[in-house]
Amino acid sequence: MRCPKCPGIMQMVTYGRKIAVHRCDRCGGLFCKPDVVLEMKREWMSEIVLDSGDAKLGKQYNKLDNISCPECAIPMDKCYDKNQVHIWYESCAQCEGMYLDAGEFSDLKYDTLMDRVRDFVKGRRPEG
Numbered sequence: 001m002r003c004p005k006c007p008g009i010m011q012m013v014t015y016g017r018k019i020a021v022h023r024c025d026r027c028g029g030l031f032c033k034p035d036v037v038l039e040m041k042r043e044w045m046s047e048i049v050l051d052s053g054d055a056k057l058g059k060q061y062n063k064l065d066n067i068s069c070p071e072c073a074i075p076m077d078k079c080y081d082k083n084q085v086h087i088w089y090e091s092c093a094q095c096e097g098m099y100l101d102a103g104e105f106s107d108l109k110y111d112t113l114m115d116r117v118r119d120f121v122k123g124r125r126p127e128g
Contacts, residue, residue: 028053
């Protein structure tokens with residue numbers, strides 16, 4: 001499976017028995033289902049093992065948001081996290097897969113005071 005944001009290949013990475021995600025071998029982006037993200041949030045140290053890409057590179061790729069699902073090849077919806085609105089990601093309406101740029105899952109896992117500042121500065125993702 002090809003990465004929707006760069007020329008990289010999405011490779012299967014596992015953590016424990018329940019968690020399997022696709023991670024780009026170049027940009028470090030993650031593709032998985034919402035229930036897997038919830039499981040990742042519960043698991044200790046999952047962000048270090050799974051979201052190992054460069055967060056600075058992830059911020060650059062976050063600007064590329066008109067992408068197609070790596071599984072279904074249809075355009076993905078532009079979304080933001082309801083609790084941390086500065087976290088912007090893409091979601092597939094057909095397979096429900098989510099694409100998180102490198103560093104986004106690590107940010108999503110922990111809700112801190114600094115995240116409130118980021119929410120204020122960056123704000124919600126524009127519609128469209």
